[in-house]
Amino acid sequence: MKKGIYLKYLRTLFLYIALITLSIAFIMPFLWMVTTSLKSGEDEIFSYPP
């Protein structure tokens, strides 16, 4: 019984990790757009390391 609940939680945890990882691919360009719009100029936009 306890093992079943444990597995259920584990499955949910993995699902969330997978969803968060996938969502990064969609959020990153949007985040880049917003942060770049608040930067001062080319030097700050193309600075390395970012």
Next chain:
Amino acid sequence: MFPKKLNFDNYKRVLELFPWLTFLKNSAIITFLSTVGIVFSSSLAAFAFATLRFKARDKLFLLVISTMMIPYYTTLIPQYILFSKIGWIDTLKPLWVPAFFGSAYFIFLLRQFFKSIPRELFEAAKIDGCNTFQIFYKIYFPLAKPAIITVIILQFIAAWGDFFGPLIYLQSEEKYTLVLGLNAFRGMYYTSWHYLMAATCMVTIPSLIVFLIGQKRIIGGITITGMKS
């Protein structure tokens, strides 16, 4: 990744550089008229396919649906030639008039919804003396509100964010839409990324608001129309 200091001057500068009002007016005209056109034409066609009985109805519906498989880019050149022959190049018309001739995707979406409405309502209205058009706008159209709202939201987002259509058909700057106007920040040798991104953020706001307001409706509307056949 994150700025050292938040520089909101980019937004102020963009507002000075960009002829916002002209572009906004053009975007609003195209978005509004194409949304009205899509709702009007697609709902009428969907109603006919869902409720009326006529010869070769299903074959005709299949034909309409099959147009979804033709990529937009393959019909682009003939469409351009057609519009240039009737003198519509460099006007807003090619961007909203076709919406009044329906969209296969929305016809399908609305047909599925109309099919879920009990046929008894159609027959009861007919007995009460309604003609076919009255049945449509007095009974079916109000009942299909969730699906209609989904269509409005999807079309708004598509028309507002369209870059390719305006790029092909519009030439003079006073006809540009907001999204096409963003291109002005891109130069041949130099791009002002901070201004371009500030302008993009501002242009995205209406779509974002519409999406956030209608988020539940979009998902709900598509789920409803997908579930019932």
